[in-house]
Amino acid sequence: MAKTILLVCADRHALALREKAVGPLADKVYVATSFPQAKNILMEAKPDVLVTDLRLNEFNGIHLALWSRVRLPHLRSIIVGFTDPSLAGDARSYGFDYLQEESPEAIVDHTQQALERQLPQRRSPRKPLSFPLSAEIDGLPAELFDAGHGGFRVLIAEGGPEPGTTFILEIRELGIRVAATCLWEKRLGGTARWCGAALAESESGPEAPWRAFVDALLADAAFVPGSTPS
Numbered sequence: 001m002a003k004t005i006l007l008v009c010a011d012r013h014a015l016a017l018r019e020k021a022v023g024p025l026a027d028k029v030y031v032a033t034s035f036p037q038a039k040n041i042l043m044e045a046k047p048d049v050l051v052t053d054l055r056l057n058e059f060n061g062i063h064l065a066l067w068s069r070v071r072l073p074h075l076r077s078i079i080v081g082f083t084d085p086s087l088a089g090d091a092r093s094y095g096f097d098y099l100q101e102e103s104p105e106a107i108v109d110h111t112q113q114a115l116e117r118q119l120p121q122r123r124s125p126r127k128p129l130s131f132p133l134s135a136e137i138d139g140l141p142a143e144l145f146d147a148g149h150g151g152f153r154v155l156i157a158e159g160g161p162e163p164g165t166t167f168i169l170e171i172r173e174l175g176i177r178v179a180a181t182c183l184w185e186k187r188l189g190g191t192a193r194w195c196g197a198a199l200a201e202s203e204s205g206p207e208a209p210w211r212a213f214v215d216a217l218l219a220d221a222a223f224v225p226g227s228t229p230s
Contacts, residue, residue, distance in 0.1 A: 002027040003115055004045060008038045008052035008064065009080075014102070018051070021104035022111050035059035042068050047075070049114045051107060054081030062087070065096050066128045076114040080107065093186060093194055094128070127217040136170045137161065137195075144171065149214050151180065151198040158191035169197070171213075178203040178210050 003026045009015040010033055019031055030045050032038035035056045042050070050068055052061035065077035078097040081087055091098040099110050132143035135154065143155045154169070161167040161182040170177045180197040187193045203210050 003049075004028045004030065004047040005049045005051065005111060005115075006030045006032065006038065006041055006045065006047040008032045008035075008050070008056065008061070010034065010053065010055070010057050017104050018107055021108050022051070025108065025112055025115060035064055038064055039067065042072060042075075046072055049111055050075055050077045051111055052077070052079060054079050054087065062091055062094070062096070065091075066094065069094075069128065076117060078107070078110050078114060089188060093188075127214070129217070133171060134173070136172070138167050142169070142195075144169075147214050147217060149199075149211060151183070151196065153194060153196050155188075156193055156195055160193070160195060161197075166200075167197075174209070174213060176209050176213060178208075 005022055005026045005028075007015060007018050007022065007029065008031075009018065012033060015031055015033065019029055023029055026048075028045075028047075030041045030047060032041055038050075038052065038056075041047075050065060052064050054061045056064065061079045061081070065075075065079060068075050068077065076097075078099055079091045080099050080102055081091070083100050088098045088100070097110055097114065099106060127148065128146045129144060132145055132155065135142045135144045137154065137156060137160050140159050141157055142160065144152060145155060146153045152169070163182050163185055166179060166181050168177060169180055179200045180203070181200070182195050182197050184196045185193050199210065202208075205211065
């Protein structure tokens, strides 16, 4: 099958160097210098790998990768940024490769790895929320960051479930209360951590409030800070 890559960089000179470097890896290399241009190419070309700078003028490369994930689940994304542990952690928590070195050689190496890597398939698609949604886990505050028919990911400030344990997630403003099992966690420093969870099968039936909530998310156009609905 043909391999395709999209490079996104506001610096035209750096973009040309990267295009020349990754050219031998793919059948087609697309280039973009802006967030809107990249979105158009992503929807028309549906590339295998996205390599985007973190800084895209007034936009953000992580936002572009999140926007793309909703529409192109097969896409593998590489964020080319700078030394910032917080941003690197954010990118990797979403499953993106975060590359701090901007040399063409490093980009070639990571792009090659991305082309060879197959993404694991979830039971159901996930939708990153446009902004975190306030929730509670067993009465403690949490923030919901993405959701699917089969599960979700939340940020917990303190306490919360350990992997393998069950808990109750409640979103009071939407009248949602569901049982789930914590599958994994990732510490972020201090007491904060991510928790990835699977919903109990009984909670995602056709008439369940959670399913209606997720269906509405998946039907809606993705919108993240720094972008516009489309």
